[in-house]
Amino acid sequence: MQHHIQFVTRFDTVSLTPDGAAAAAGRAVPVEAPVALSFFGIGYAVMMATPADLEDFATGFALSERLIGHIGELVRVDVRPADQGLLLDIELAPDRREHVFDRVRVRVGESSCGLCGIENLEQALRPLPRVGCPPAIEAKSLFRALETIRAHQPLNADTGAVHAAAFFDGSGALVAAREDVGRHNALDKLVGHCLRGGVDMSGGFALLTSRCSYELVEKAALAGFPMLVTVSAPTSLAVERAHEAGLTLIALARADSMLVMADPHGLFAAGR
Template sequence: MIFDQTAMAQPDLPIRNISVRRLGLAEPGDDASLRSVPIEAPVSIEVCGLGYAVMMATPSDLVDYALGFAMSEGLVERPDQVEAIDVDQVGGGWVVRAALPPERAEIALDRARRRVTESSCGLCGMDNIEQVLRPLPAVTARISIDRSAIARALASLPDHQPLGRATGAAHVAAFCSPDGEIVRAREDVGRHNALDKLIGALARAEIDPASGFILLSARCSYELVEKTVRAGCPMLVTISAPTSLAAERAAAAGLTLVTLARADSALIVSDVHRAIG
């Protein structure tokens, strides 16, 4: 697998400073200042020379993003099924090109022909409700953790959010060991993008998602459950609440789902395998 990022010229942190004016509400006083905000730009994903989707994303870790996106979308099952990924900056945005072998290319081309939406929400290429709600594969991995591992991961999460600290406007997805150590983390303005970047980063580093759990700084929508299940990870922890479909899909797949995770408590939505002690 060949990765080319030579065309990527990005700052250490993908941020931009904008002029703002503070408006006093509860307290008097207005003043002008600069505010750091995360860069959001269109990222075009091309698969085998065909435009597959255009996402609004943070232009960092785009190789991780493309690989994770391809795996989450079911275009490939393993990273070695991607022959090459290259990234180029173009006028107004970025282009990520992925080359697949013929047997995987046909899957991608068929999905691209039938897609009805371009978003990072997991609906790319779906043309009916049955496809969207198709059964997820059962979670076969097992993990056993103490609740203190969740607390440890939450406490250290800010250390892995440089973009979030600088702007207050970015999500983070982190992969944690069973004892709560954060092994990898990726940030993006989009919660789906951050998770795709994390999945790609784990694949490139040959870290098995079955060996730990994923922690997200986002509400738990069904797409995040699906991406976690398809990655083969047995447990998902989010700091915000779940949607009804997220809870249903997690339970049906056997995914341990923990939400509203805070320093003092968390809400177990699904734990059919009694993973948490």
């Protein structure tokens, strides 16, 4: 159940111009709040997120952390407001308990600056599942999706400060979209929505309004998206991980051009 939680707040500001003029103005700002996730009553992570679509977020997060392999292993998500933020109590199938505890022990050495310790270095780049070949998607479908994504970003329209993750079918028609101040969170929410709704994620492509880090490629591969499109540039590791997973990766998506960074299935040959 989605609680009535504020997603946007307003601040009184002063607008400055180059000629020195100053005028009172109001500004909508997205709410960013700590969201604590616990599994089997054990605290797992605290994420800074937009407090919207939290059941979707919990579901997608559980998959991207490899705590579940499919939606049938998630039993329940309870959302509880707290004084400083929100609590997500997540119950998984009983046979996932020991796996969660093992993962919690691995995370003990993690820090905000990255992964610390040999054990965690081994965990950092775990093998990814191979995704299938995307359906026959024409370039015009990708440009169609890019052209329409803005209409499905209501929080960003109000604030100009949140990322979007959206799933489109092979023709470039929108299936679902989610927003968050965090690009990772937005993708987790999208994946969670698709899992909970029984959406076949192998039948289209994901579009992200952010730069493409390797974590986003991994989340896309774990979810089963065969193609990922981002509006900004990828890192070197993102491209390498896309090749490893067989994921088609397209970056720097603009109205007049896009750059195919990984094409493991040979869908977009040069000179075509």
